[in-house]
Amino acid sequence: MQQERKYTTLYSSLLVSPFAIAAAFVVSFIMNRAALPSVAVFLFALAVVGLTARVWGLFALRNIKVSLVCERTVIPAGETAEITYTVENNKLLPLTWMEICQDLPANGCMSPDAGFSLHTYAEDEAEAEGKSAVFRKRILFLPGFGSVSWDTVWSAERRGVYEVSKLSLRSGDGFGLSRSVRDTSAENRVFIVWPKIIPVKTEPFFRNLWQGGAGRRGYVEDITVLRGLRDYLPSDPWKRIDRRMTARSDELMVRQFETILPSTVHFVFDAASFSGLSEDNNELEDCISILASLILELHALSIKCGLSLPAGPDFPSVDISPEDTSADAADIINSLAAFNADAAFCGFDEDLIESLSQTVGQLWLIAYSGSRLTCAALADKLETSGFRALCFEAADPGPLSGRPLLPVRELKKDGIK
Numbered sequence: 001m002q003q004e005r006k007y008t009t010l011y012s013s014l015l016v017s018p019f020a021i022a023a024a025f026v027v028s029f030i031m032n033r034a035a036l037p038s039v040a041v042f043l044f045a046l047a048v049v050g051l052t053a054r055v056w057g058l059f060a061l062r063n064i065k066v067s068l069v070c071e072r073t074v075i076p077a078g079e080t081a082e083i084t085y086t087v088e089n090n091k092l093l094p095l096t097w098m099e100i101c102q103d104l105p106a107n108g109c110m111s112p113d114a115g116f117s118l119h120t121y122a123e124d125e126a127e128a129e130g131k132s133a134v135f136r137k138r139i140l141f142l143p144g145f146g147s148v149s150w151d152t153v154w155s156a157e158r159r160g161v162y163e164v165s166k167l168s169l170r171s172g173d174g175f176g177l178s179r180s181v182r183d184t185s186a187e188n189r190v191f192i193v194w195p196k197i198i199p200v201k202t203e204p205f206f207r208n209l210w211q212g213g214a215g216r217r218g219y220v221e222d223i224t225v226l227r228g229l230r231d232y233l234p235s236d237p238w239k240r241i242d243r244r245m246t247a248r249s250d251e252l253m254v255r256q257f258e259t260i261l262p263s264t265v266h267f268v269f270d271a272a273s274f275s276g277l278s279e280d281n282n283e284l285e286d287c288i289s290i291l292a293s294l295i296l297e298l299h300a301l302s303i304k305c306g307l308s309l310p311a312g313p314d315f316p317s318v319d320i321s322p323e324d325t326s327a328d329a330a331d332i333i334n335s336l337a338a339f340n341a342d343a344a345f346c347g348f349d350e351d352l353i354e355s356l357s358q359t360v361g362q363l364w365l366i367a368y369s370g371s372r373l374t375c376a377a378l379a380d381k382l383e384t385s386g387f388r389a390l391c392f393e394a395a396d397p398g399p400l401s402g403r404p405l406l407p408v409r410e411l412k413k414d415g416i417k
């Protein structure tokens with residue numbers, strides 16, 4: 001892996017190499033002593049141009065500052081974000097040309113609509129740079145102590161994390177004889193592309209509770225179903241006060257709602273069950289999009305969610321408990337955005353999940369189908385907890401036969417493809 005260039009690296013033609021410049025000065029002096037003034041003047045001029053080009057190229061990128069400003073760094077897939085780039089030349093020496101090169105995102109999660117173009121390196125340059133292509137922006141001229149700004153619209157193509165920690169700058173002299181390269185900090189901008197957020201149904205999560213569920217795992221009130229009124233207690237929040245009835249009775253009255261929603265929901269995502277289905281793995285990405293949308297909808301209903309993701313060869317499993325006060329819905333979806341599903345295998349913390357299954361309101365196991373389940377041992381451990389299953393192919397229950405199975409596609413609202 002290529003190390004960051006903290007200082008300017010000069011790439012020059014032979015005409016501006018130290019040996020060529022010194023040789024031109026020496027031969028010019030000799031030609032002048034040999035009574036060949038025209039040759040001496042030509043070589044001297046050539047040496048001066050070479051020296052000027054070398055010094056110009058060496059100092060071209062000194063005191064250059066590049067900044068990025070973006071209103072948001074979390075972008076759902078399918079949406080866009082505008083990034084403002086500003087280049088400041090904080091020295092007297094002008095820039096006749098400059099290129100700004102920005103690394104490509106690892107999984108192609110973002111792409112520029114304008115302002116940058118895709119530049120592919122030649123084979124030898126790609127080997128030296130340690131990358132095959134970059135996004136490139138060209139600036140033709142930047143005067144001394146001047147600045148230039150432009151806006152670039154970036155499209156969020158698919159979920160992922162795009163870290164812009166540095167930009168590679170290229171410039172040189174006005175004669176085109178020298179070129180310098182320098183890496184500059186980009187204030188470590190991290191852009192998180194969420195899975196595509198779509199309208200989803202949450203009713204299936206509450207259906208069994210409407211039929212009378214147990215209460216040992218706790219429930220929260222559904223503020224859409226009013227049960228009645230009661231006298232105010234010191235522990236009641238002020239927003240529960242019914243102002244109209246209080247005005248009529250001259251006594252503080254608070255609203256009571258039906259308690260039909262689970263207080264917590266935990267999802268266990270068997271991503272490995274989706275492996276090898278198709279080249280682009282649309283089924284997996286569609287399932288992740290629905291899961292992220294569900295978490296946001298449940299969070300809007302004041303239901304705390306948790307998530308367990310399997311481990312991979314180079315990363316540990318992810319376990320976010322619904323009771324973790326330091327994590328919210330955004331943190332869970334950020335984990336989904338960064339999750340490398342292609343490298344995932346059945347590597348859950350089974351003891352932790354088994355413990356959570358005894359305390360959460362609902363626990364859902366998500367897989368492509370029962371027959372492709374890769375965490376059958378975990379499912380056996382959860383047998384007594386009454387977990388439910390979300391399957392992309394619910395018609396193939398496999399070892400999940402007899403469990404409540406819900407097709408993932410049924411969670412999409414009508415008209416959403």
